[in-house]
Amino acid sequence: MKPYVRKEVVIIDEIRAEIGRPLPVPLRKCASVAIVENLFAGKRVEDLSLYGEYGEWLGRLLVENALEALGVGPEEIQSYGKAVVTGLAGEQEHGSALLHIAFDGPVREALRDTLSIIPSTEKAGPAGCSVDVPLHSKRAVKVRTHYDAMEVSVADAPRPDEIMVVLCLTTGSRPFPRVGGLLLDQVKGVDGVS
Template sequence: MAAQIRKIVVLVEETHREMGRAIAPATRKAAALAVIANPFAGRFVEDLEPLIAIGEELGDLLGRRAVAALGIAPAMVESYGKAAMVGEGGELEHAAAILHPRMGKPLRAAVEKGAALVPSAKKAGGPGQPLDVPLGHKDAAYVRSHFDAMEVRLADAPRAGEILVAIAVTDSGRPLPRIGGLTVAEIEGKDGLR
């Protein structure tokens, strides 16, 4: 693996009650995070191909770890998202290089399909700062019940010369959705929108 990984953390969030109502089955989100060295921290580099390659590797590794944390078959994943936070020695383009050119293909393989764009977010920050991983249905962007996010944070990351990379997946939408729109049962999954 090209990435110099300092640590990997996997988180699972379950919601069992919302507004005094039982959620059965519970809605679940999982995030897999990697803290990696930023090979370009503190300097401008024109060719970001090494970070693009790292993004491809992490799409596979973190995608599979997040799905495994939910204990479901890859096809049962409903939503996905990705995010990255560069430490103070990095720039937003470093996060973009990891997230955009090639991370999506291995992530889609990890969740079996994924016709919709993978929602993403990038920011600069430091240890302990929150990173919101946006979520959307993996096959149909218009499924409003799945517009969501998962907040992640690590007390010791990212350090100045690091990047915190996160992939999140869910087995359902938000608890108690009721704002209308396309339902999961109505998804065609052909164009990534409906």
């Protein structure tokens, strides 16, 4: 099954310089967004398992949209994150069900080499509100150079009976990271932590 999607949005944020210093390679961040109908808006529903199926379908859609928009292969993606905003006629838990039951499977399958958790944030809010999508390395949580975020908003979403689902992918670290910690080329790739 798949949810009714009113709108898909893709946002590319390309950073070419930091305080006047050009980056050797521009940092590209992509937010892939789907605005979906919340079937549970205004209802008291205990069983949210249907949103597991919806979440799996949305994970696949959003990762495909992001890779296509960035024009890169999965090996070029270095970090990721996800977020959801539930419209005010629904519960935050509705968005959470879309984001956490089965969303990650297709994202991991498409990106490969994804041992670390996909960081997330969620909230309920009105149309046009923004959400900060946390980002970190897809290979290991402790890669400090890739701790970042992307602010995402869509002017007319989510409406009260909708949910805004976001997946962000990036092609690199923060500009000129220098606060130490585990570097990407030092990742052991064993446990998703270090």
